[in-house]
Amino acid sequence: MRAIVINERDNVATALEDIPAGARVKVRVGAEEREIQVVTAIQFGHKFALRPIPKGGEVIKYGEVMGKATADINPGEHVHVHNVESQRGRGDLLAKEGGR
Amino acid sequence: MEILGYVRPWGGIGIRNHVLILPVVVCAAEVAQRIADAVPGTVAVPHQHGCGQIGADFEQTKRTLVGYGSNPNVAATIVVGLGCEKVAAEEVAAEIAACGQRVELVIIQKEGGSRRAVEKGVEIAGKLVAETARIAPQPVPVKALILGLECGGSDATSGLAANPALGVASDLLVAAGGTSILSETPEIMGAEHLLARRAVNDEVARRLYEIVARVEEGAKRMGVDLRGANPAPGNIAGGITTIEEKSLGCIYKAGTAKVQGVLEYAEAPRRPGLWVMDTPGHDVESVTGMVAGGAQIVVFTTGRGTPAGCAIAPVIKVTGNSRTFRNMEENIDVNAGTIIDGQETIEEVGRRIFSLMLAVARGELTKAEKLGHREFAITRVGPTF
Numbered sequence: 267m268r269a270i271v272i273n274e275r276d277n278v279a280t281a282l283e284d285i286p287a288g289a290r291v292k293v294r295v296g297a298e299e300r301e302i303q304v305v306t307a308i309q310f311g312h313k314f315a316l317r318p319i320p321k322g323g324e325v326i327k328y329g330e331v332m333g334k335a336t337a338d339i340n341p342g343e344h345v346h347v348h349n350v351e352s353q354r355g356r357g358d359l360l361a362k363e364g365g366r
Numbered sequence: 367m368e369i370l371g372y373v374r375p376w377g378g379i380g381i382r383n384h385v386l387i388l389p390v391v392v393c394a395a396e397v398a399q400r401i402a403d404a405v406p407g408t409v410a411v412p413h414q415h416g417c418g419q420i421g422a423d424f425e426q427t428k429r430t431l432v433g434y435g436s437n438p439n440v441a442a443t444i445v446v447g448l449g450c451e452k453v454a455a456e457e458v459a460a461e462i463a464a465c466g467q468r469v470e471l472v473i474i475q476k477e478g479g480s481r482r483a484v485e486k487g488v489e490i491a492g493k494l495v496a497e498t499a500r501i502a503p504q505p506v507p508v509k510a511l512i513l514g515l516e517c518g519g520s521d522a523t524s525g526l527a528a529n530p531a532l533g534v535a536s537d538l539l540v541a542a543g544g545t546s547i548l549s550e551t552p553e554i555m556g557a558e559h560l561l562a563r564r565a566v567n568d569e570v571a572r573r574l575y576e577i578v579a580r581v582e583e584g585a586k587r588m589g590v591d592l593r594g595a596n597p598a599p600g601n602i603a604g605g606i607t608t609i610e611e612k613s614l615g616c617i618y619k620a621g622t623a624k625v626q627g628v629l630e631y632a633e634a635p636r637r638p639g640l641w642v643m644d645t646p647g648h649d650v651e652s653v654t655g656m657v658a659g660g661a662q663i664v665v666f667t668t669g670r671g672t673p674a675g676c677a678i679a680p681v682i683k684v685t686g687n688s689r690t691f692r693n694m695e696e697n698i699d700v701n702a703g704t705i706i707d708g709q710e711t712i713e714e715v716g717r718r719i720f721s722l723m724l725a726v727a728r729g730e731l732t733k734a735e736k737l738g739h740r741e742f743a744i745t746r747v748g749p750t751f
Binding site: 270309310327356358 | 521522523525526552555556557560581582585586587588589590591592593596602604605607608609610611614615669687689706
């Protein structure tokens, strides 16, 4: 396996090796095996989407929410800091709102 | 299952037999280091604190220093003070003695300067090393162990391989009647609900939420995104996107045991089982807190690779990343990357970590010990005045 899906609920897979752009990658989601074509190169340890994740949608890994999408993410796209943000420890958001 | 322990007069069981040179204040750090440099078999823990501290911040620094002198891995301590500091050497020495540990005192202003203080310290240290060498280790049950769980320099493999494997080892120790401490409160953020479900009662669950909220409030008060520091740039390069993702991977270190309670920084667990200690994500500060709380052994997972050790407790390094293992093999004891590579299961590596813990608790040196890594850092909760 070149990528792993940890929990059936997850909408991202983690690359277990460097995957070149356009590669078709087999992943096991629960009992089912699926094939995803990655859009860009995915580095070892980085994530790609298994399903479409709309802007504002939850990104799920380990069966738990790990952040929200800041853009629409298509299956096979790299999922990282450029399109996901944390919901926690965000003092910057409060500062922007003028609250403190 | 037995290990080889140094049984202290008060019943504490150490797996190392250190003579500790403990400065209570930054002004005594250099003298303490010179004493340790002159006497093989001693170790100093220089630090920059102990003066201009008040309230909870002062108490925490003092508790950490007393905790080091009271850790059963330490056979005897020389407390080194300047003579006018806030964290008074006499008080620290008295509290260490009250725990039943052997302690001596050197005060620089009383000795008449740094050179004389070093001479006095060297003389005492020589005697203590000779005394200590006569203490023979004896077989004791493995349940005597308090394990500190640490991760640092994480990457995506930490949550997939190294941390789950360490969780297996932690569960094995707890099942044998031992104690395990999970730390690093920022790296519980986003996964606190999972730990809270394992709390022994509602009060422990409430405390878990409380310590995480305290960290989150800190980031909010500063008006910044925690992501500026955690996940760290190296974590992000390694594939970790958010603090929630890092935390979800981090808490695997704590296995599946019930959470007995929440400890303050450098506070000792009150009974066996799994505990959570409120420490920062700063690795060395976190390890120092757990060892000051009585941990005699630390297992430290690292995806990117880190050399950090501890002055008085063996630190076993585990990586989930085979590339990192090959790159920094001289610093890393266990390659859990075999899980990612499909050669071993999480359970198998967990048992391998537990076996190594037992071997280290019988005297085998870790790589951090062989390389002389003696990192020490106390976390602060207030400004210096």
